[in-house]
Amino acid sequence: MLNELLEDYQEFNEDEALDEFIRLLWSSDYGCRTYRKTYAFKLQPELLNNNDELIKIFEPYQKIKIRHVISYYNDKPNSIDMIRIHINNMYMYLTNSEVYMSKEYFNFKIQPKKLYFKTIERIKNGEVVNIDEIRNQLLDFEKKTEELRLRDVGKKIELPFNEYKKIINGYIFRIFNNYKSPFEYEQENGWELNVIHDAWHEDNYIVKYFCKSLTGYMKNYIRNNKEKEIRKKKCNHCNEEFIIANNNQKYCTICSPVVRREKVRKNMKKMRSKKLSF
Ligand SMILES: [Zn+2]
Numbered sequence: 001m002l003n004e005l006l007e008d009y010q011e012f013n014e015d016e017a018l019d020e021f022i023r024l025l026w027s028s029d030y031g032c033r034t035y036r037k038t039y040a041f042k043l044q045p046e047l048l049n050n051n052d053e054l055i056k057i058f059e060p061y062q063k064i065k066i067r068h069v070i071s072y073y074n075d076k077p078n079s080i081d082m083i084r085i086h087i088n089n090m091y092m093y094l095t096n097s098e099v100y101m102s103k104e105y106f107n108f109k110i111q112p113k114k115l116y117f118k119t120i121e122r123i124k125n126g127e128v129v130n131i132d133e134i135r136n137q138l139l140d141f142e143k144k145t146e147e148l149r150l151r152d153v154g155k156k157i158e159l160p161f162n163e164y165k166k167i168i169n170g171y172i173f174r175i176f177n178n179y180k181s182p183f184e185y186e187q188e189n190g191w192e193l194n195v196i197h198d199a200w201h202e203d204n205y206i207v208k209y210f211c212k213s214l215t216g217y218m219k220n221y222i223r224n225n226k227e228k229e230i231r232k233k234k235c236n237h238c239n240e241e242f243i244i245a246n247n248n249q250k251y252c253t254i255c256s257p258v259v260r261r262e263k264v265r266k267n268m269k270k271m272r273s274k275k276l277s278f
Contacts, residue, residue: 002203026084032089058116
């Protein structure tokens with residue numbers, strides 16, 4: 001199916017094949033899908049010595065909910081659906097402020113659950129548990145989790161889905177033009193690829209090729225756009241904000257010649273005073 005579209009496009013110059021691919025891609029039933037996973041524990045008052053205060057401080061953490069992206073589907077998506085799923089997930093990775101957060105964030109978020117089990121273990125061992133200490137630990141976790149959340153969200157970009165779609169369509173055009181069938185690939189690169197020549201394996205090869213290419217193109221897109229971001233600094237001389245071309249710049253365009261002239265003057269003065277002292 002997918003290999004036929006690519007063949008039609010490359011061998012018979014059929015633009016309709018590309019149009020058909022794009023139509024099938026965006027009409028795929030696989031939209032951006034996420035689910036909320038609950039990291040729960042069952043609070044057992046007797047294990048906390050029926051201590052009301054301890055029960056109260058752990059209660060809010062019994063169900064820690066974290067959103068994830070669905071990346072595996074049991075309902076056998078076809079090759080084009082698989083490419084669409086990759087495109088969706090890339091989009092969520094780049095823009096969604098709830099999913100694809102860092103491991104660090106995730107670790108801190110589930111710390112209260114770990115602390116609960118640590119605490120009941122300590123109680124079981126007959127240790128005296130300091131409630132304030134636990135309360136403070138929980139507050140620290142919350143603070144750290146929020147810090148990490150903001151840090152991760154700060155790395156996301158704003159990109160409306162329609163804009164993203166246009167960008168992806170451009171890349172698909174490139175991918176269609178650059179595509180090499182397993183046969184061509186092997187002729188150019190020897191037999192290292194070891195692709196079994198049946199439709200299923202060929203489609204699999206194409207899906208991988210699409211996903212890898214799209215990831216690469218998108219990475220470049222993000223990098224190029226970050227470079228274009230306007231960076232500002234405060235001038236060390238007049239304290240006004242100015243746009244910097246590189247990090248070493250200390251003075252704005254108005255002050256920088258002034259500062260340079262001052263330096264020259266100072267150096268001249270020094271030299272003159274040296275001469276006088278001889
Ligand atoms: Zn200045």
